[in-house]
Amino acid sequence: MKILVQKFGGTSVDSDEHRQLAAAKVTRAVQAGWRVVIVVSAIGRAGAPYATDTLVSTLKNVDPAVPPAPREMDLMMACGEIISTVVLAQTLRSLGHDTVALTGGQAGISTDYEFGNARILSINPSYVVRMLEQDKVVLVAGFQGVTTYGAITTLGRGGSDTTASALGAALKPHASEVAVEIYTDVDGVKTADPRLVPDARTLATATYEEVSEMAHQGAKVVHPRAAEIANQYRIPLWVKSTFEDKPGTLIAAGEDLSEAIRLRVTGVTHTGRIVYIRWEVPSESEQDRGQIELELYRMLEREGIPIHLTSTGGNAFSFAVAREHLPRLRDLLDGLVIPVDLTPRRKPPFGRLYLLGMGGDQMAFQAQRALLENTTHMVELHTMEAEVLENCTMVSIIAARFKGVPGVMAMILETLAKAGVPVYQTADSQYSISVLVPEADTQKAARALHDVFDLGHEAAAAAVAEA
Numbered sequence: 001m002k003i004l005v006q007k008f009g010g011t012s013v014d015s016d017e018h019r020q021l022a023a024a025k026v027t028r029a030v031q032a033g034w035r036v037v038i039v040v041s042a043i044g045r046a047g048a049p050y051a052t053d054t055l056v057s058t059l060k061n062v063d064p065a066v067p068p069a070p071r072e073m074d075l076m077m078a079c080g081e082i083i084s085t086v087v088l089a090q091t092l093r094s095l096g097h098d099t100v101a102l103t104g105g106q107a108g109i110s111t112d113y114e115f116g117n118a119r120i121l122s123i124n125p126s127y128v129v130r131m132l133e134q135d136k137v138v139l140v141a142g143f144q145g146v147t148t149y150g151a152i153t154t155l156g157r158g159g160s161d162t163t164a165s166a167l168g169a170a171l172k173p174h175a176s177e178v179a180v181e182i183y184t185d186v187d188g189v190k191t192a193d194p195r196l197v198p199d200a201r202t203l204a205t206a207t208y209e210e211v212s213e214m215a216h217q218g219a220k221v222v223h224p225r226a227a228e229i230a231n232q233y234r235i236p237l238w239v240k241s242t243f244e245d246k247p248g249t250l251i252a253a254g255e256d257l258s259e260a261i262r263l264r265v266t267g268v269t270h271t272g273r274i275v276y277i278r279w280e281v282p283s284e285s286e287q288d289r290g291q292i293e294l295e296l297y298r299m300l301e302r303e304g305i306p307i308h309l310t311s312t313g314g315n316a317f318s319f320a321v322a323r324e325h326l327p328r329l330r331d332l333l334d335g336l337v338i339p340v341d342l343t344p345r346r347k348p349p350f351g352r353l354y355l356l357g358m359g360g361d362q363m364a365f366q367a368q369r370a371l372l373e374n375t376t377h378m379v380e381l382h383t384m385e386a387e388v389l390e391n392c393t394m395v396s397i398i399a400a401r402f403k404g405v406p407g408v409m410a411m412i413l414e415t416l417a418k419a420g421v422p423v424y425q426t427a428d429s430q431y432s433i434s435v436l437v438p439e440a441d442t443q444k445a446a447r448a449l450h451d452v453f454d455l456g457h458e459a460a461a462a463a464v465a466e467a
Contacts, residue, residue: 042080158223335364
C-alpha cells in the first residue's frame with residue numbers, strides 16, 4: 001500500500017473553517033489511493049485555550065514559586081496535541097471517513113527519559129499498520145511519545161514535524177511508497193522570511209541539507225530533526241500550505257536534483273535575539289588567556305548554557321548566547337574569580353586571580369573586588385570586564401558547497417558595508433555563512449543579501465553560486 005503521512009500545524013486546526021480545509025487535503029489523498037496517517041499539533045498558538053503555551057502557563061500559575069516537575073509538565077503539554085487529534089478525527093468522521101485517534105504512545109513511539117526534549121528511540125508501527133489495512137485514516141498526536149515505563153514525554157519545540165518524519169521512516173518497510181507532507185501557514189520553503197523580504201519566493205525544490213541548515217539558522221518552516229530523519233531514510237518531504245492549493249516545496253536528496261540546484265545560494269535566514277560577549281585579558285597576562293577561557297567554558301557547559309560564534313585571538317576571546325540566557329549568565333559570571341597558577345612559593349606572588357565583570361549594576365563584581373584587594377600582597381589581582389552587546393541577531397546565507405566558490409564572504413561583507421550594517425562576528429559551515437549584526441538592522445541586512453544574490457530569481461541565484 002502507498003502511505004502518506006500528513007502533518008498539520010496548530011494554525012491548520014485552530015477553527016472549524018481551517019479544519020475543513022485540512023480535511024479537504026486528507027480527502028484528496030484518500031481519493032488518490034493513499035493510506036493516510038495524520039500527525040496533529042496543538043490547536044492554535046499562545047493565548048488559544050488549548051495551545052501548548054497556554055497549558056504551560058496554567059500549570060505554572062498554580063504557584064509561580066514552585067516549578068512544576070518535568071514529568072508532570074510533559075504530561076500537561078501533551079494534552080494539547082491529544083485534544084486537537086481527537087477534534088480533527090471527529091471532523092473527518094463527520095465527512096464520512098473511518099478514523100482512529102492515537103496518542104504517541106498508542107502509535108508505538110518510544111523515547112528516552114529527557115522530559116521536555118526527548119528523542120525517539122524506536123517506533124513499533126504494528127497497530128498503525130493494522131488500522132491502515134482496515135482502510136482507516138489514522139491520526140497520531142504529534143510532539144510526544146512514552147518511556148519504557150509508560151511516562152509521557154514531549155519532543156521539544158517543532159516535535160510534531162519530527163513525529164511525522166519518524167512515522168514515515170517506521171512505515172516505509174510496510175509500504176510500496178511513502179511520502180511526508182508538512183502543512184503550515186506558508187506555501188513552502190521561502191528564500192527569506194516574507195515579513196522582512198516581500199519579494200521572497202517559494203522554492204520548488206530543496207535538498208535535505210539545505211532545509212536542515214535553514215532550520216538550524218533560524219527558519220521555522222520545518223524542524224531540522226525532521227529533515228535529518230527524512231534524509232536518513234530517503235523519504236520525500238513536502239512543505240505545503242493548508243490554506244492554498246499551490247504545489248509547495250519538495251525536499252529531496254541532493255543527488256536527485258540538478259547540478260545547478262545543488263550549487264545554488266538557497267536563501268537568507270535570521271535567528272532570534274542574541275547577546276555577543278567579548279573578554280580581553282590584560283596584555284601583560286596574555287599567556288593566561290587559554291586557561292581563563294577553558295575554565296569559563298567548562299562552567300557554561302555544567303550549567304547547560306549553549307554558546308556559538310566563538311572566536312579567539314591574541315589576548316581576547318568572544319562568544320554569543322541566546323538572549324534568554326543572559327540573566328543566568330550574569331548571575332554566574334559577574335564577580336566570578338578564576339585562579340591561575342596558584343602555587344606555594346617562598347615569596348609572593350603566589351599566583352594570579354582574575355575577577356570577571358559583566359556590566360550592569362555589577363554588585364557582585366564590586367563586592368568581590370573590595371574583598372580581594374586585601375589579598376594583593378600575596379597574589380596578583382587582575383580584572384576583566386566583558387563587552388556585552390545585547391541586541392544582536394545572526395543573519396545567514398544558505399549556500400550548498402559555497403566553500404568551492406571564491407569571493408562569497410567578500411561579497412557579503414561588502415554588501416552589508418554598503419547598506420550601513422556593522423558586522424560584529426562571522427562564522428561558516430559546510431552549508432552556510434553567518435554574520436552577527438545589530439538586531440535593528442535585521443531587515444536591512446536580509447534585504448540587501450537577498451538582493452545581491454538575486455534570490456528572487458532561481459536561475460540567477462544558481463548562477464551566482466557557479467560564478
